[in-house]
Each structure stands twice: as structure tokens, then as C-alpha cells.
Amino acid sequence: MMESEIKKCVKELLVICPRKTFFDQCSWVQKEPQFYKVIKSTVDFLVAGVCESAIKMPQNLVKVGLLYDIVYNQLHTGQWKEVDPAKRELFTILSFLRIIHILLVSKDVQQSLKDGIYLADLGLMLGSSVASTSTSADLLTESASILTANLSQLHAQEPPLKRIKIEECEGTAEGSGISCDVPVLECPSLDYFGKNCYEPQQPALLRKIMNDWPAMDRWHDPNYLLRVAGERTVPVETGSQYSSDDWSQKLMKFGEFLMQSVATDRNLATDPVSYLAQHDLFDQIPALRRDIIVPDYIGCTDTAPRIRAWLGPKGTVSPLHTDPCHNLLCQVFGSKTIILARPEDTDKLYPHDHFILNNTSRVDARQPDYERFPLLREVRFYRLTLRRGEVLYIPPKWWHYVESLSPSFSVSFWFE
Numbered sequence: 001m002m003e004s005e006i007k008k009c010v011k012e013l014l015v016i017c018p019r020k021t022f023f024d025q026c027s028w029v030q031k032e033p034q035f036y037k038v039i040k041s042t043v044d045f046l047v048a049g050v051c052e053s054a055i056k057m058p059q060n061l062v063k064v065g066l067l068y069d070i071v072y073n074q075l076h077t078g079q080w081k082e083v084d085p086a087k088r089e090l091f092t093i094l095s096f097l098r099i100i101h102i103l104l105v106s107k108d109v110q111q112s113l114k115d116g117i118y119l120a121d122l123g124l125m126l127g128s129s130v131a132s133t134s135t136s137a138d139l140l141t142e143s144a145s146i147l148t149a150n151l152s153q154l155h156a157q158e159p160p161l162k163r164i165k166i167e168e169c170e171g172t173a174e175g176s177g178i179s180c181d182v183p184v185l186e187c188p189s190l191d192y193f194g195k196n197c198y199e200p201q202q203p204a205l206l207r208k209i210m211n212d213w214p215a216m217d218r219w220h221d222p223n224y225l226l227r228v229a230g231e232r233t234v235p236v237e238t239g240s241q242y243s244s245d246d247w248s249q250k251l252m253k254f255g256e257f258l259m260q261s262v263a264t265d266r267n268l269a270t271d272p273v274s275y276l277a278q279h280d281l282f283d284q285i286p287a288l289r290r291d292i293i294v295p296d297y298i299g300c301t302d303t304a305p306r307i308r309a310w311l312g313p314k315g316t317v318s319p320l321h322t323d324p325c326h327n328l329l330c331q332v333f334g335s336k337t338i339i340l341a342r343p344e345d346t347d348k349l350y351p352h353d354h355f356i357l358n359n360t361s362r363v364d365a366r367q368p369d370y371e372r373f374p375l376l377r378e379v380r381f382y383r384l385t386l387r388r389g390e391v392l393y394i395p396p397k398w399w400h401y402v403e404s405l406s407p408s409f410s411v412s413f414w415f416e
């Protein structure tokens with residue numbers, strides 16, 4: 001990418017954030033007057049179209065970087081819930097300005113685009129949403145999309161990556177032997193689903209309702225995922241399961257996680273399991289959101305389901321737990337063994353005492369210890385394998401244990 005193309009990218013960014021976004025629509029202007037002068041002079045300089053200035057731009061990058069560091073440190077001081085929303089808005093604005101200045105100053109085009117994407121993701125995590133001009137899209141979400149598109153043009157000039165196929169492991173002998181203990185419904189009508197599943201809150205395995213998702217063709221191609229999401233920063237869980245002492249979370253590049261954990265053969269005995277679990281990947285990356293379709297069953301009662309991604313290798317475990325809302329768990333590739341139990345059996349499932357984990361059972365649903373947890377003998381467990389293209393309806397408060405039998409990508413829709 002030539003210098004002129006970097007300027008084109010900067011122009012695309014400035015279009016989604018004209019001057020009024022910085023000053024007219026944001027509450028930080030009143031609440032953080034000490035930052036106003038510096039930001040105003042920097043923005044005036046940018047919108048005057050004097051981006052070329054070899055002296056002024058590096059100076060402005062330093063100024064913006066200093067303000068960014070100050071606000072970053074302020075956001076990391078004290079209780080997160082006490083942080084003034086205006087400060088988070090200011091962080092979003094400073095992230096955006098820093099991205100533009102890095103692009104204009106850096107000599108390494110590829111690296112500056114990658115740095116920009118990283119800053120956009122950090123801003124999305126720590127900042128608050130500032131609407132860009134185009135539709136209602138968030139400024140940093142859209143910035144990351146523009147930077148990703150420009151970066152993929154650079155990759156397009158490189159020899160194509162060797163295609164890596166994520167194995168379609170449809171379950172081991174262990175998984176495939178398990179019969180399905182819940183009703184299997186082939187594309188039921190809305191009425192049938194409402195009367196037989198949603199209203200009586202009965203789980204069911206639904207088939208043929210996600211055949212037309214673009215994700216079904218695209219997501220098992222790592223080349224595609226790397227192109228649209230490879231540089232994005234995502235939270236990844238490590239450790240055997242979230243209720244264990246060895247559990248922790250770290251930020252990672254999506255591409256690095258994909259290549260290390262999902263698209264390559266892991267040594268199951270020695271490599272730790274990592275899981276991109278319960279992540280709001282689709283607000284972060286609108287290109288992936290366009291690959292999925294909200295099942296019609298949801299629209300009848302909820303127009304804004306919470307959509308989450310679950311991507312990981314064979315061996316990820318979500319321990320037996322409940323959620324307060326309805327759920328459609330949709331399997332894009334790979335397969336998972338799932339064990340369900342009724343809400344009525346809660347007292348026999350030994351939930352943890354601590355309020356953070358009291359929706360999670362102390363029981364290992366795969367190998368119940370009847371000596372230690374005798375009431376388990378009275379629990380009726382429902383077992384099934386969820387395979388590619390299948391959707392499990394999990395009603396509110398139903399206990400569910402989920403273990404991947406192969407590299408796996410699921411999407412859950414939590415709804416009312």
C-alpha cells in the first residue's frame with residue numbers, strides 16, 4: 001500500500017467522524033475542559049487537510065498519545081463502575097485520534113494498520129460508544145472495519161495462504177453413541193415451537209433452521225476468518241473450565257487463537273485448553289454478524305437477543321450451569337456433547353454457595369460422584385450430541401453442561 005493509499009484510508013476514517021462528532025455530540029467536552037484545547041487544535045489541523053505536515057503530525061501524535069495515556073491510567077484507577085461515562089467517551093475519541101495520527105506518521109503501513117486495529121479494539125473495551133455518521137454504527141467498530149479492509153488489501157497482494165481445513169469431526173465413538181433424549185424437530189413452524197417448546201419451556205433439538213446462514217459455508221475456512229477477524233483482539237479463557245482454580249482470561253489476537261487452538265492439531269495431553277467463550281464477537285465484528293441470521297422463533301418475543309460466540313478446540317468444557325433467559329445454541333461446525341437437567345432438580349445439583357457461581361453446579365455432569373453428591377441419583381439427566389447445522393433450544397433455568405468433541409464454533413442467542 002502506497003502513502004497515497006494510507007491517506008485514502010485516513011480520509012475514510014475522517015468521513016465517519018466529522019468535526020461535530022468530536023465536539024457537538026459528546027459530553028466529555030463539558031466535563032473534561034482541560035483536554036479540549038489540545039484536542040481542538042489537533043482536530044482543526046486534521047480537518048484543514050494538512051495531514052502531510054512532516055513536523056506537525058509527529059508532534060500531534062505525541063500530544064494525543066500523552067492525553068491517551070493519562071485517560072488510560074485514569075480508567076484503571078478505582079472502581080470500574082464509578083468511572084464517569086464522559087471519561088470513557090473521551091477515551092473513544094482519543095483512541096480514534098491516535099489511530100489516525102499513527103497512520104499518518106508511521107513508515108510501516110502494515111504495522112500501522114495493525115496498531116490501529118488493536119487500538120480500536122482496546123477503545124471498544126474501555127471506551128463508551130460514540131456514534132459515527134454512517135447509520136448508527138459505533139465509531140471504533142466502524143474504524144476497525146475500515147482498517148481491516150485496508151489490511152486485507154495488503155494481504156491480497158501476497159501469495160494466498162495455504163488453505164487449512166478445520167476437521168469436521170462429527171463426534172467420537174463416545175459422542176455418536178449417545179442417543180438424543182430431547183425431541184428432535186425438523187424446522188418446526190413458529191406456532192408449533194411456541195406451543196410445544198417456548199411456552200411449556202421444554203428443550204428440543206431443531207434441525208434445518210440454519211442451513212441458509214452464510215457462516216455454514218464460510219467459517220470452517222480459516223482463510224476467511226483470518227481475513228475478516230485475524231487482527232482483532234478478543235478475550236480468551238484458559239484453564240479446564242470457568243469454575244476451576246486454574247481458570248483465567250487473557251487478550252489475544254483472534255488469528256493467533258484460531259491458529260494455535262482451533263485450526264491446528266493440538267496435543268490434547270499437554271496443550272492447555274483455550275476457549276473464546278460467551279464473547280460478543282458480532283457487535284465487535286459486523287462482517288461476522290452478517291454471516292448469521294437470527295432464527296425467526298426469537299423475533300416473536302424479543303427483537304434484541306444477546307448473541308454470543310463460542311469458538312474453541314476439542315475438549316472445552318462449560319460446567320453444568322443455568323442462565324436466566326431462553327437460548328438457541330446453534331452449531332456452525334464441530335460437535336458438542338450436552339447434558340441437561342430440569343430446573344426442578346436444582347436442589348439436587350449442589351450449586352456453589354458463592355453468589356458469583358451460584359448458577360453453577362459443583363457436580364461433574366460427565367462423571368457424577370454419587371458418594372459425594374447422593375441426591376444426584378434422583379436427577380434425570382438428558383443427553384444429546386449437538387452436531388453441525390443443529391440448534392438446541394435451552395429454556396430458562398435449565399441446567400446445561402457442554403463439552404466440545406472436536407474443534408467447534410457455536411453461536412448462542414439469549415432471548416426473552
Ligand SMILES: O=C(O)CCC(=O)C(=O)O
Pocket residue numbers: 310316317318323327329400402403410412
Ligand atoms: O457452548 C458452550 O460451551 C456453552 C454454551 C452455553 O452455556 C450457553 O449458550 O448458554
